[in-house]
Amino acid sequence: MPFSTQFPTDEDLETLLRRPRLVSVLGANVLNLLVIIWYWGQWRLLTGALLICAVLSLINSKVFEWMARRFGGGVAETVRVVFNAAGLVVGGTLLQWPVLVWVFLPYNVLWFTGLDAWNRWRMVFFLGLVDGVALWQGSDLQMLAAFSVLSLFAYLITEKHSAVMMGVLKQVLAQRERLRQAHRELQVMHERALDQEKLSSLGMMAAGVAHEINNPMSYVTSNVNWLLRDLRKVPQLPCSLQEYVDDVLPATLDGIRRVNAIVMDLRRFARGDSESFTEFNFDAELQSALRIAQGELSHCQVETDLQEIGTFVGRPQQITQVLVHLFINAGHAVTDTGRVIISSRREGDMARVEVRDTGVGMSSETMKRLFEPFFTTKPPGKGMGLGLAAAHGIVTSHGGRIEVESELQKGARFTLFLPCRPPSAS
Template structure:
């Protein structure tokens, strides 16, 4: 709606701009000159009338071309157009009385209506007042009613046709502006998708490069620990290494290896196959990936017996990582983020709860819109939750959100135990 209103405003500015007025005034000047020349020819020899035509024609032309332009820079278009119609109508009535409403003079009635600026009820009111005043003076000063009716009908029909053409032009301009904005949004979306794809490839490459040296470290530390355990005579210091330091080091190395493996799997290419997998194992993987964003909060997990499910595990992890990262970013240091799973019949329920800042009603309404984000520029692009929403819907499930400002947020995912085979 915002883009449409902007487009309407721009269209109105273009159709009522000074450039457009200049172009119409030039054409109107030639038209008025042609009618005046025809009238002068018709009254040639009646020099008083011819002189009046020349003076009135020059005066009204100068008024329209110069004085109205000066007024247009200082007053609204409604005031300027009302003044133009009033001056032209007055001049027409004066010439009509002098020429006893010659048929050529009636051509000015529709002519003045055809090049009116603007569209709307105020313009129509000006047209009605103009026609009413001119016809009243004409009929009171001896004009034929049939002549007044004929040219008034021509003016009304011509004005309505031109009004409709202006409306069609504005509608076309609105559509063009909307299409232009949509193309810009699609271009930006394509750039961001390409950026995300590049980040995924970069993450996969980095994980692969880390995996190679870590395999040597794992093997060497494991071998060292086994060899030292076989030694019978170890000093107290070395025994501490065997019992505490090296096992703890090996445990940390294995955690690093698990994170690298998760990262390679999460960012790896190829199609995420519809397969049977351990649901809670994927939740654990998502927790490991999101751990960096959850280091400042207390993470609680309660994974119920949900068993194995059928679906797309990589997509599920993408949803869980996004929800947990958002929960961590919304929660202040010392807060809590809790994830729980349970099975209800043929459905798997996943609840991600945080004690963060919460959301307003307006934010909740727009939460799953693409590119909507409440984060600072450069922190988020507003794609995560919209993608998560699409993945959950494609799995045949749904997401529910409960949130209140200052009281945290709860996301509840309901997923079927067997997801549809066709999932993006």
């Protein structure tokens, strides 16, 4: 079931709390009817009372709603309270403070459903004004005290009920927002799982394509080698053929060797078999990773300073995977005018590989989540946030670490440290 994209604000919650006013309006009309019945025949008093009731009804409904939309609920509530206090004072003065007028005192307090900081002050003003005028005009003290105390506790009860309702509503809305967020995260994870399945299928297909390319390339390599060998045995070659022997065919063999190396790298990189720790040449894996990532680095300037590291113990396929991800991430971070600087050297029993770019860099908040699974700053279709998370897991399993330095608009530096022999391989 889809979630609504609109959530009530605090003002909307106050609107929900004001819905019981429909019942309050009905009660006010009943009290007005009692006033009509009580003062029927006393036309001057009845006319004045009805005029006051009509004005207050208009203010409490139409005017209040208009002001709430125009100036906000707090201003509208203050204006409403002032007019109701004035109307009650005028009505009490006109009718000489009978019981029916005093009943309106606690009844008005029940309408105090505002939740802002000024609500209690509005209640104090309301009771103070009405009681002060009633005392000044000599109203019955017992009647005044009884209805004032009743009004005070009616307000406190209403305030508590409103606070409880607000708390419950906010909890419900917070829970709804959490469910909505969880639903979005599940959708994202589902989409990324589908993408991961596609990548797995592409990896299998790449391994199959590499295998199919490998067979005809073997024939091509063998035939060109034999051709060059036979031509070199001929004592006197025409100048046009001698150029093939000296330049064309050796350059062709060099290109064939590069194609074969890339095919072998692709086959090994796409293979999903679990590896055991084995001895391997770190420099060869570094060169292999550069060849695999070459397509993602072709748009920028790549500078390398690769010193000999030598033989290491580990899982070479996984090490190549880590290096490829670091190279590709650097390539994605720079534009056509950017640079990627790759350096490697051996420091004691550790291999140090540094990948630096002149790209957009990262904020501190991004760096904190950099190795989280499925976290990515790339646009949709450019990455799933699994590369660096997988790389971090591989490096950790080898007893190494990845250090990251970056600032926004100042590029990033990833430094990989790997022991020549992982502790778990000892």
